[in-house]
Amino acid sequence: EAGVVQSPRYKIIEKKQPVAFWCNPISGHNTLYWYRQNLGQGPELLIRYENEEAVDDSQLPKDRFSAERLKGVDSTLKIQPAELGDSAVYLCASSLPGLLNEQFFGPGTRLTVL
Amino acid sequence: GQNIDQPTEMTATEGAIVQINCTYQTSGFNGLFWYQQHAGEAPTFLSYNVLDGLEEKGRFSSFLSRSKGYSYLLLKELQMKDSASYLCAVRGNSGNTPLVFGKGTRLSVIA
Numbered sequence: 001e002a003g004v005v006q007s008p009r010y011k012i013i014e015k016k017q018p019v020a021f022w023c024n025p026i027s028g029h030n031t032l033y034w035y036r037q038n039l040g041q042g043p044e045l046l047i048r049y050e051n052e053e054a055v056d057d058s059q060l061p062k063d064r065f066s067a068e069r070l071k072g073v074d075s076t077l078k079i080q081p082a083e084l085g086d087s088a089v090y091l092c093a094s095s096l097p098g099l100l101n102e103q104f105f106g107p108g109t110r111l112t113v114l
Numbered sequence: 115g116q117n118i119d120q121p122t123e124m125t126a127t128e129g130a131i132v133q134i135n136c137t138y139q140t141s142g143f144n145g146l147f148w149y150q151q152h153a154g155e156a157p158t159f160l161s162y163n164v165l166d167g168l169e170e171k172g173r174f175s176s177f178l179s180r181s182k183g184y185s186y187l188l189l190k191e192l193q194m195k196d197s198a199s200y201l202c203a204v205r206g207n208s209g210n211t212p213l214v215f216g217k218g219t220r221l222s223v224i225a
Contacts, residue, residue, distance in 0.1 A: 004156075033212075040217065040218075041217050041218070042201050042203070042215030042218050043157065043201075043215050044215070045213065048212060056212055059212075091156060091157075102159045102162065103159070103213065104159070105156035105157050105158070106156055107155065107156050108156055
Protein backbone atom coordinates (compact mmCIF):
# COMPACT_ATOMS: atom_id res chain seq x y z
CA GLU A 1 0.00 0.00 0.00
CA ALA A 2 1.37 3.41 -0.97
CA GLY A 3 1.95 5.87 1.83
CA VAL A 4 1.28 9.59 1.92
CA VAL A 5 2.99 11.25 -1.03
CA GLN A 6 4.28 14.82 -0.95
CA SER A 7 6.04 16.97 -3.48
CA PRO A 8 8.38 18.63 -3.84
CA ARG A 9 10.70 17.18 -1.20
CA TYR A 10 12.82 20.32 -1.11
CA LYS A 11 12.16 23.90 -2.13
CA ILE A 12 14.38 26.96 -1.97
CA ILE A 13 12.86 30.34 -2.75
CA GLU A 14 13.55 33.99 -2.10
CA LYS A 15 11.37 35.90 0.32
CA LYS A 16 8.22 37.45 -1.08
CA GLN A 17 7.93 34.67 -3.67
CA PRO A 18 4.94 32.28 -3.70
CA VAL A 19 5.30 28.57 -3.06
CA ALA A 20 2.94 25.58 -3.16
CA PHE A 21 3.10 22.11 -1.69
CA TRP A 22 1.14 19.09 -2.84
CA CYS A 23 -0.09 16.07 -0.88
CA ASN A 24 -1.73 12.81 -1.92
CA PRO A 25 -3.08 10.95 1.13
CA ILE A 26 -3.43 7.21 1.61
CA SER A 27 -6.36 5.86 -0.37
CA GLY A 28 -9.53 5.80 1.72
CA HIS A 29 -8.26 8.26 4.32
CA ASN A 30 -10.88 10.97 4.56
CA THR A 31 -8.98 13.06 7.09
CA LEU A 32 -5.99 15.08 5.93
CA TYR A 33 -3.68 17.27 8.00
CA TRP A 34 -1.05 19.86 7.20
CA TYR A 35 1.62 20.43 9.86
CA ARG A 36 4.62 22.72 10.07
CA GLN A 37 7.72 21.49 11.89
CA ASN A 38 10.50 23.86 12.83
CA LEU A 39 13.96 22.54 13.62
CA GLY A 40 14.08 20.89 17.04
CA GLN A 41 10.34 21.22 17.54
CA GLY A 42 7.35 18.93 17.22
CA PRO A 43 4.88 19.27 14.35
CA GLU A 44 2.27 22.03 14.74
CA LEU A 45 -1.10 21.64 13.07
CA LEU A 46 -1.95 24.21 10.41
CA ILE A 47 -5.20 22.79 9.04
CA ARG A 48 -7.30 19.62 9.16
CA TYR A 49 -9.73 18.45 6.49
CA GLU A 50 -12.58 16.01 6.75
CA ASN A 51 -13.14 15.14 3.09
CA GLU A 52 -13.17 18.52 1.32
CA GLU A 53 -14.20 20.52 4.38
CA ALA A 54 -11.64 22.39 6.48
CA VAL A 55 -12.81 21.60 10.02
CA ASP A 56 -9.90 23.14 11.93
CA ASP A 57 -7.86 25.98 10.46
CA SER A 58 -7.46 28.03 13.62
CA GLN A 59 -3.63 27.86 13.45
CA LEU A 60 -3.36 28.73 9.76
CA PRO A 61 -1.93 32.25 9.19
CA LYS A 62 -4.65 33.27 6.81
CA ASP A 63 -3.02 36.47 5.64
CA ARG A 64 -0.46 34.53 3.62
CA PHE A 65 -1.35 30.84 3.85
CA SER A 66 -4.14 29.08 1.98
CA ALA A 67 -5.08 25.46 1.45
CA GLU A 68 -7.54 23.52 -0.61
CA ARG A 69 -8.78 19.98 -1.04
CA LEU A 70 -11.26 20.39 -3.84
CA LYS A 71 -12.26 16.76 -4.48
CA GLY A 72 -11.63 15.44 -1.00
CA VAL A 73 -8.45 13.61 -2.02
CA ASP A 74 -5.31 15.58 -2.95
CA SER A 75 -4.53 18.81 -1.19
CA THR A 76 -2.34 21.83 -1.81
CA LEU A 77 -0.92 24.29 0.70
CA LYS A 78 0.19 27.67 -0.57
CA ILE A 79 2.20 30.50 0.91
CA GLN A 80 2.09 33.91 -0.76
CA PRO A 81 4.26 35.81 -0.15
CA ALA A 82 6.80 33.70 1.73
CA GLU A 83 8.76 35.19 4.62
CA LEU A 84 12.09 34.17 6.14
CA GLY A 85 10.30 32.71 9.17
CA ASP A 86 8.39 30.30 6.97
CA SER A 87 11.48 28.13 6.55
CA ALA A 88 10.46 24.76 8.01
CA VAL A 89 9.39 21.26 7.04
CA TYR A 90 5.76 21.04 5.95
CA LEU A 91 4.27 17.67 6.74
CA CYS A 92 1.09 16.18 5.37
CA ALA A 93 -0.65 13.36 7.23
CA SER A 94 -3.81 11.36 6.71
CA SER A 95 -6.01 9.07 8.78
CA LEU A 96 -9.26 7.20 8.69
CA PRO A 97 -12.29 9.11 10.00
CA GLY A 98 -12.32 9.69 13.75
CA LEU A 99 -9.80 11.52 15.87
CA LEU A 100 -8.55 8.37 17.63
CA ASN A 101 -7.18 6.88 14.44
CA GLU A 102 -3.45 6.80 13.83
CA GLN A 103 -2.08 9.49 11.57
CA PHE A 104 0.28 8.47 8.78
CA PHE A 105 2.79 11.12 7.78
CA GLY A 106 4.31 11.89 4.42
CA PRO A 107 8.05 12.59 4.01
CA GLY A 108 7.50 16.34 4.14
CA THR A 109 8.64 19.30 2.08
CA ARG A 110 11.67 21.14 3.43
CA LEU A 111 11.22 24.83 2.59
CA THR A 112 14.10 27.28 2.75
CA VAL A 113 13.30 30.95 2.31
CA LEU A 114 16.33 33.13 1.54
CA GLY B 115 -4.47 25.29 26.60
CA GLN B 116 -2.25 22.27 26.35
CA ASN B 117 1.34 21.85 27.48
CA ILE B 118 3.56 18.84 26.83
CA ASP B 119 6.99 18.46 28.38
CA GLN B 120 9.69 15.92 27.55
CA PRO B 121 13.49 15.93 27.86
CA THR B 122 15.35 17.49 24.96
CA GLU B 123 18.12 14.92 24.64
CA MET B 124 19.10 11.52 26.04
CA THR B 125 22.02 9.18 25.44
CA ALA B 126 22.03 5.44 26.07
CA THR B 127 24.23 2.45 25.31
CA GLU B 128 23.51 -0.22 22.74
CA GLY B 129 21.77 -3.19 24.38
CA ALA B 130 20.56 -1.16 27.34
CA ILE B 131 17.08 0.02 28.38
CA VAL B 132 16.00 3.67 28.20
CA GLN B 133 12.88 5.39 29.48
CA ILE B 134 11.66 8.62 27.89
CA ASN B 135 9.22 10.57 30.04
CA CYS B 136 6.41 12.85 28.98
CA THR B 137 4.24 15.02 31.20
CA TYR B 138 1.20 16.87 29.92
CA GLN B 139 -1.44 19.36 30.95
CA THR B 140 -4.50 19.38 28.73
CA SER B 141 -8.10 20.48 28.66
CA GLY B 142 -9.52 16.99 28.99
CA PHE B 143 -7.82 13.90 27.63
CA ASN B 144 -8.59 11.60 24.74
CA GLY B 145 -5.42 9.66 24.10
CA LEU B 146 -1.63 9.90 24.09
CA PHE B 147 0.53 8.90 21.14
CA TRP B 148 4.24 8.22 20.75
CA TYR B 149 5.93 8.73 17.39
CA GLN B 150 9.48 8.02 16.24
CA GLN B 151 11.16 10.42 13.83
CA HIS B 152 14.54 9.77 12.26
CA ALA B 153 16.47 12.83 11.10
CA GLY B 154 15.07 14.17 7.85
CA GLU B 155 12.19 11.70 7.81
CA ALA B 156 8.49 11.72 8.69
CA PRO B 157 7.20 10.72 12.13
CA THR B 158 6.06 7.10 12.35
CA PHE B 159 3.51 5.81 14.84
CA LEU B 160 4.80 3.74 17.76
CA SER B 161 2.03 3.48 20.33
CA TYR B 162 -1.28 4.78 21.63
CA ASN B 163 -2.56 4.86 25.23
CA VAL B 164 -5.99 5.99 26.33
CA LEU B 165 -6.38 3.95 29.53
CA ASP B 166 -3.98 3.76 32.46
CA GLY B 167 -1.36 1.07 32.32
CA LEU B 168 1.32 -0.42 30.15
CA GLU B 169 1.03 -1.24 26.46
CA GLU B 170 3.76 -3.56 25.21
CA LYS B 171 4.76 -3.95 21.59
CA GLY B 172 7.96 -5.87 21.04
CA ARG B 173 10.96 -3.94 22.29
CA PHE B 174 8.85 -0.84 22.87
CA SER B 175 6.37 -0.28 25.70
CA SER B 176 4.35 2.78 26.64
CA PHE B 177 2.84 3.61 30.02
CA LEU B 178 0.12 6.06 30.95
CA SER B 179 -1.11 7.54 34.22
CA ARG B 180 -3.99 9.91 33.52
CA SER B 181 -4.26 11.11 37.13
CA LYS B 182 -0.62 12.19 37.05
CA GLY B 183 -0.64 13.51 33.49
CA TYR B 184 2.35 11.28 32.81
CA SER B 185 3.52 8.81 30.24
CA TYR B 186 6.76 7.10 29.39
CA LEU B 187 8.14 5.21 26.42
CA LEU B 188 10.40 2.30 27.32
CA LEU B 189 12.87 0.99 24.76
CA LYS B 190 14.57 -2.31 25.51
CA GLU B 191 17.62 -3.97 23.94
CA LEU B 192 18.60 -0.72 22.31
CA GLN B 193 19.97 -0.84 18.79
CA MET B 194 21.91 1.81 16.90
CA LYS B 195 18.93 2.27 14.58
CA ASP B 196 16.87 3.46 17.56
CA SER B 197 18.76 6.75 17.44
CA ALA B 198 15.97 9.18 16.57
CA SER B 199 13.63 11.77 18.03
CA TYR B 200 10.69 10.46 20.02
CA LEU B 201 7.60 12.65 20.00
CA CYS B 202 4.88 12.57 22.64
CA ALA B 203 1.49 13.83 21.40
CA VAL B 204 -1.76 14.34 23.28
CA ARG B 205 -5.34 14.89 22.20
CA GLY B 206 -7.83 16.74 24.39
CA ASN B 207 -11.44 15.69 24.78
CA SER B 208 -13.10 18.08 22.39
CA GLY B 209 -14.17 16.72 19.06
CA ASN B 210 -12.28 19.50 17.33
CA THR B 211 -9.14 19.38 19.45
CA PRO B 212 -6.08 18.70 17.34
CA LEU B 213 -3.21 16.39 18.26
CA VAL B 214 -0.63 18.48 20.14
CA PHE B 215 2.98 17.36 19.88
CA GLY B 216 5.78 17.88 22.36
CA LYS B 217 9.14 19.13 21.12
CA GLY B 218 10.53 15.61 21.00
CA THR B 219 13.38 13.84 22.77
CA ARG B 220 16.47 13.24 20.68
CA LEU B 221 17.89 9.83 21.64
CA SER B 222 21.45 8.91 20.75
CA VAL B 223 22.43 5.26 21.05
CA ILE B 224 26.16 4.73 21.43
CA ALA B 225 28.27 1.60 21.22
